Amino acid sequence: MIRVRFLAGRLAALVALVGVLTIVLFALQEISGADPVAATLGPNASPEAVAAERARLGLDAPAFERYLHYVGGLLIGDMGTSFRTRRPVSNDIATYLPATVELVSLAFVVALVLAVAFAVLSVLRVRGAGVVRAALFLGSTAPTFLLGIFGLVVFYQQLGWLPGSGRTSASEPAGPTGLLVLDGLLTGDVGLSVDALEHLLLPAVVLAVSPALAIGRVLRSSLLTTLETDHVRTARAKGLTERAIVTRHVLRNSVNAALSMTGLQLGFMFAGVLVVENVFSWPGLGSYLSASIPVADFPAVAGVTFVLGVVYIVANTAVDVLQTAADPRIAL
Amino acid sequence: MTATAEVTTGPESRPDRVGHERVGRLRPRLPFGGRTADLAVLALVAAVTLVALLAPVLAPYDPVQPVGRLHVPVGDPQHPLGTDGIGRDLLSRTLLGLRTSWLTALVVVAIGLVVGGLVGLAAGAAGGFVDALLMRTTDLFLALPSTLVAVAVAAALGPGLLNTVIAISIVWWPFYARIVRGEVRSLVSRPHVEAARMAGVGPVRLVRRHLLPGVVPSAVITASLDVGNVVLVMASLSFLGLGQPAPAPELGADTARSLPELLAHWWIPAIPGIAVLVLSLVANLGGDAVRNLLSGRR
Numbered sequence: 001m002i003r004v005r006f007l008a009g010r011l012a013a014l015v016a017l018v019g020v021l022t023i024v025l026f027a028l029q030e031i032s033g034a035d036p037v038a039a040t041l042g043p044n045a046s047p048e049a050v051a052a053e054r055a056r057l058g059l060d061a062p063a064f065e066r067y068l069h070y071v072g073g074l075l076i077g078d079m080g081t082s083f084r085t086r087r088p089v090s091n092d093i094a095t096y097l098p099a100t101v102e103l104v105s106l107a108f109v110v111a112l113v114l115a116v117a118f119a120v121l122s123v124l125r126v127r128g129a130g131v132v133r134a135a136l137f138l139g140s141t142a143p144t145f146l147l148g149i150f151g152l153v154v155f156y157q158q159l160g161w162l163p164g165s166g167r168t169s170a171s172e173p174a175g176p177t178g179l180l181v182l183d184g185l186l187t188g189d190v191g192l193s194v195d196a197l198e199h200l201l202l203p204a205v206v207l208a209v210s211p212a213l214a215i216g217r218v219l220r221s222s223l224l225t226t227l228e229t230d231h232v233r234t235a236r237a238k239g240l241t242e243r244a245i246v247t248r249h250v251l252r253n254s255v256n257a258a259l260s261m262t263g264l265q266l267g268f269m270f271a272g273v274l275v276v277e278n279v280f281s282w283p284g285l286g287s288y289l290s291a292s293i294p295v296a297d298f299p300a301v302a303g304v305t306f307v308l309g310v311v312y313i314v315a316n317t318a319v320d321v322l323q324t325a326a327d328p329r330i331a332l
Numbered sequence: 333m334t335a336t337a338e339v340t341t342g343p344e345s346r347p348d349r350v351g352h353e354r355v356g357r358l359r360p361r362l363p364f365g366g367r368t369a370d371l372a373v374l375a376l377v378a379a380v381t382l383v384a385l386l387a388p389v390l391a392p393y394d395p396v397q398p399v400g401r402l403h404v405p406v407g408d409p410q411h412p413l414g415t416d417g418i419g420r421d422l423l424s425r426t427l428l429g430l431r432t433s434w435l436t437a438l439v440v441v442a443i444g445l446v447v448g449g450l451v452g453l454a455a456g457a458a459g460g461f462v463d464a465l466l467m468r469t470t471d472l473f474l475a476l477p478s479t480l481v482a483v484a485v486a487a488a489l490g491p492g493l494l495n496t497v498i499a500i501s502i503v504w505w506p507f508y509a510r511i512v513r514g515e516v517r518s519l520v521s522r523p524h525v526e527a528a529r530m531a532g533v534g535p536v537r538l539v540r541r542h543l544l545p546g547v548v549p550s551a552v553i554t555a556s557l558d559v560g561n562v563v564l565v566m567a568s569l570s571f572l573g574l575g576q577p578a579p580a581p582e583l584g585a586d587t588a589r590s591l592p593e594l595l596a597h598w599w600i601p602a603i604p605g606i607a608v609l610v611l612s613l614v615a616n617l618g619g620d621a622v623r624n625l626l627s628g629r630r
Contacts, residue, residue, distance in 0.1 A: 017475050024476070025484065032488035141560065141612045143567045145587055146605030153598050271479035275568050278588065290588075293487055293573045305484040312477040 006324065014317045021309045022074060025302045026067050034298035039083040079306065080299035084292055089303035092288060097307070098178030099167055100284035104273055106200050107207035111265070114212035115258070119219035120246060123227065140213040144272045147206045148279030155202055162202045165281035168195050203280045207272050211265035219258035226254045256327050263319030270308045370621035377618035380434060380611065387431035391424035396579040406599045416586075416600045417593055425581040426607045432576075433583050433611055436497055437562040443501040445555045448508025453547065455509070456516025457539050467513060473506035479565055486574040493576050496569055500562065511554050512547055519546045549626045557619035560612040567608045583608050 037045075037053045045053075054060055058069050073079065079089035118136060122129040139147060156164035167180055181200070184193030226232065227250055235245045277286030285304050292300035383390065393399040398419035406414045413422040455466035482499045489495035519525055520543070528542045569575060570584025578589075586604040594601050 013475075017472070020472050021476060024481065028484055028488035032490070034488075138609075138613075141609060141616055143564055143571075143584070143605055143608040143612070145567075145571050145584070146602070146609055149587070149591075149594060149598070149602055149605060152594060153602075157595055267477035267479065270477055271483070271565075271568065274483070275571055278571070279591065289483070290572050294491075296487075296490065298488060301484055301487040305480050308480055309477055312480070313475070316475070 003324075007321065010317050010320055014313055017313045018310055021306065021313070022071050023067070025306055026070050029070075029298060029302060030063070032296070032298045034083070034296060036080065036083070036299070040081065040086075074306065079303040082292070082300045082303075083297040084295050084300065089299050092300065093285065093303055093307055096283060096285045096288045099282060100273055100277070100286065102167075102179045102181065102196075103200060103203055103207065103277070103282060103284060104269055106204040107211075107269060107273070108266070110204050111208035111212040111215060111269070112262070114208060115215035115219055118212065118216035119223055119258075120251075122220055123223045124242060124246060136209070136213045136216070139209040144206065144210065144275045145279055147209060148203070148276055151202050151206050152279070163199050164202070167199050167283060168192065203276050203282060206279075207269060207276045210272065211262075211268055214265050214268070215258055215261050218261040219254060222254040222257045223250055226250045229253075252326070256323055259319055259323050259326060263316040266315050267312050270312055367625070370624045373617045373621040374625075376614055377621075380430075380614050381438075383427070384431040384434040387427040391421075391427045393421035393424045395420065395424040395428045395581045403593075403597050403600075405597075406603075413603050414597075414599050416590060417597070422600070422603050425586060426583070426603055428581040429583040429586060429604055430607050430611060432493065432581070433563055433566055433608065436493065437559050437566060437611075437615070440497055440500050440504055440562045440566070441555050441559050443497075444504040444508050444558070445551060447501070448505035448510075449512045449547070449551055451505065451509040452512025452514075453516055453539060453543065456513040456520065457535070457543055459517075459520070463513070466509070470506040470509045470513075473503065474510065476503075478503035479568070482565065483569065483572065483574065486569055491574060491577055496566065496575055499574070500565060500569070504562070507558075508551065508554065512551055515547045515550050516543055519543050553619075553623045553626055556622040557616070559619065560615035563608060563612045563615055567605075 036057060037050055037059065041049060041053055058066060061069070077090045079093070081087065082089050082092055085092055118132060122133060142150075152164050155162045180196035181193045184190060184196060223246070227245075232245060232249055235249050240248075273284070274286035274289055276282070277284045278290050281287070285308065289301060289304045292304075399421050400411055400415045400419050402415060402417060402419045404411045404415040406412070408414060411421050411423065413426060415421055416425070451466055451470065455463045455470075482503045485502055486496050486499035489499060525538070525542050528538055533542070566575075567584040570582050571588045573585065573588065575582045575585050583604040587601045590597075590600040
């Protein structure tokens with residue numbers, strides 16, 4: 001019973017938050033003064049044509065009505081027309097989203113692996129943990145684009161280990177999902193998958209450094225707290241090795257705080273990916289966004305913000321639910 | 333609520349900023365320790381601030397005019413940091429970009445501290461309905477991805493430094509409101525506040541004389557640990573084209589514009605990025621020092 005109520009509450013909060021996001025974006029649209037009519041018809045349109053177009057788009061209605069119109073449009077996937085590409089924003093986003101999803105997904109996995117490795121190694125006091133700590137500290141203080149530049153110069157230009165730009169060396173193949181690694185596997189083209197992974201690796205690691213450190217820190221400090229609990233003392237008294245204690249008795253009990261940090265770091269990754277994509281000429285939402293900004297293409301900016309914002313809100317709801325799975329006391 | 337649930341509302345929960353609150357444990361040990369190190373770091377912060385203030389005087393050349401040969405590499409006697417693709421002096425550009433970054437970061441943190449502090453103080457001191465209303469509003473802001481919203485706000489307002497500052501400030505204050513409100517709530521139930529209330533002290537005086545002094549240290553610590561975060565977010569926004577328009581020197585934008593030259597002339601895009609790294613490093617070390625000195629934690 002409690003569980004159902006908890007889930008319903010989370011779901012209601014999710015809907016409310018998405019609602020707030022739409023209000024914010026609508027208000028910004030109003031403030032921006034972006035005029036879709038001027039953008040589509042051009043400066044030389046006759047006043048009659050402008051008036052007709054305004055009426056067609058419902059721009060003369062009161063603000064509240066226009067807001068409902070906006071939300072109604074969002075519900076059926078209508079985010080307006082991009083001033084720059086002259087295409088519906090939802091089409092543009094559909095084109096660029098898979099590249100971003102693929103990059104963020106891999107970066108997320110890399111961040112988690114690095115975080116756990118960092119936390120566990122430093123708790124176990126493995127030799128060299130201090131060096132890793134100093135490197136991560138420096139990495140998390142650096143702006144994301146500097147890490148990207150560093151990666152490009154070292155691993156692409158100097159060492160030649162990894163490709164430096166784009167998603168693949170082949171001409172963009174059209175697959176069923178748009179996620180190239182997955183498409184390669186589905187169509188039996190393993191070469192494509194490997195190639196796509198090589199292209200993904202550098203930007204994904206660059207994107208993962210800072211979230212990895214943030215998650216790793218929280219995990220590390222809750223590991224240290226858990227290590228001082230009674231059941232761990234019992235495990236030690238039984239003569240278990242330190243490694244067995246950490247992996248078997250401590251990790252799960254410490255995962256919760258790190259989990260909430262993980263959800264929050266997703267927001268950081270969504271902002272970071274915008275920058276990383278520009279460094280690596282990655283054809284995703286970040287490149288789309290930064291092409292839209294200089295020409296004041298607000299529908300495009302709002303569309304990208306809406307899509308990434310909704311993913312962020314959904315992901316954090318998922319984290320809340322996961323936390324109750326890791327520690328059932330929370331839902332009570 | 334269990335102790336683990338508490339984490340979601342603690343300082344670690346800042347949506348998309350790295351939890352620099354724990355940096356102290358991660359910082360590589362300095363060869364000399366304690367108070368001396370903290371004071372030395374603060375002197376460094378003061379030096380950076382001084383450089384930022386004096387940048388127009390310190391810059392050897394006009395930052396927006398071509399003044400030398402193109403693509404002069406780092407280490408040249410005339411241009412210590414080299415020149416860019418149209419012959420502008422990179423040292424001059426970096427100094428002025430650094431000035432913009434550092435001063436605006438301080439302004440954003442100050443706005444966040446004052447606005448968030450007032451909201452938190454009001455909510456914590458008033459309690460009840462006012463508290464609930466203000467804190468639910470704050471929570472809404474905290475639940476949205478703040479950097480993304482800042483990007484949208486800056487894009488809606490149009491390019492320009494003032495607009496970027498406004499955009500970041502809008503998403504920045506809720507964090508301070510949370511922290512200050514938490515501090516105030518814990519102070520309100522303390523004996524000295526109760527005693528003051530029994531003595532008939534009015535609400536304004538109660539806040540000013542009995543609550544505010546207790547809140548200031550933790551708010552200042554939070555703020556000083558936050559400057560580095562703001563430096564990084566500002567640089568990202570600038571990199572995405574949400575800063576000052578073209579010829580103005582700005583650290584993120586200078587990197588973004590010279591990115592195509594990276595493989596031929598690495599220093600042109602790298603130097604502004606390294607300047608951001610230095611600023612955020614100094615800010616983080618400074619934040620640590622302030623915390624150590626104010627909280628007496630070693």
